[in-house]
Amino acid sequence: MRRLLVLLAAALVASGCRDPVLEAKADALGPDPGPYEEGPLHRAGFPCNHCHARGGRASPHFDLAGTVYADKDAAEGLEGVTVRLFDSTGRQQSVTTNAVGTFALGEGALELDFPLWVRLELGDEVRSMQSPIFRERSCAACHRNPASPNRHWQVHLRGDP
């Protein structure tokens, strides 16, 4: 009996205790469109935390991640944008987008507490999200093209909402 329990526990650890809800969300994203291999440049614009989260299929896990575009129709992300985050105690933290417009704070790297307010900055250009983010860790869970009644356009710095 004890031996069986040990085997069961080992199997659970090996499977990483996948969360079926997260798995379904990840499957719904379809295959990686490329062209980058799995790493900081892959799957720009996708909700990273559908996979990179506890219970998900990929490591590392992210405290917060997203991709920023120049405008709502841009096909490629915008590099060098400062994503500035604020919390209700007035603390702030910033992170910069990489070559494909993606930023990601690894597990433990977020120094602020939810809810978070967010502002994009590039030179003189600034754009803020009016409402706070209460718990969602992927910008693209709410912002992904095409927009729909329950999904906003991809995160963008310029142009009409």
Ligand code: HEC
């Ligand atoms: C549909 C699932 C999925 C999504 C969405 C996804 N990834 Fe990944 N990612 C993976 C898989 C699978 C790997 C391979 C590593 C693993 O299996 O843990 C990986 C690997 C990585 C790695 C390299 C890890 C290493 O050990 O070298 C980074 C960094 C990464 N992804 C970042 C991101 C970012 C940033 C996003 C969002 C813009 C994202 N991923 C979206 C599935 C995903």
Ligand code: HEC
């Ligand atoms: C829970 C859903 C949700 C999440 C998560 C979210 N947003 Fe938003 N975002 C919205 C909604 C809804 C709006 C439009 C209303 C507003 O500004 O509050 C918006 C607006 C914005 C705007 C203003 C321009 C525009 O598109 O209208 C920016 C910039 C923005 N978000 C950036 C981000 C970034 C960066 C992240 C990730 C750190 C993020 N958002 C995460 C829902 C979300």
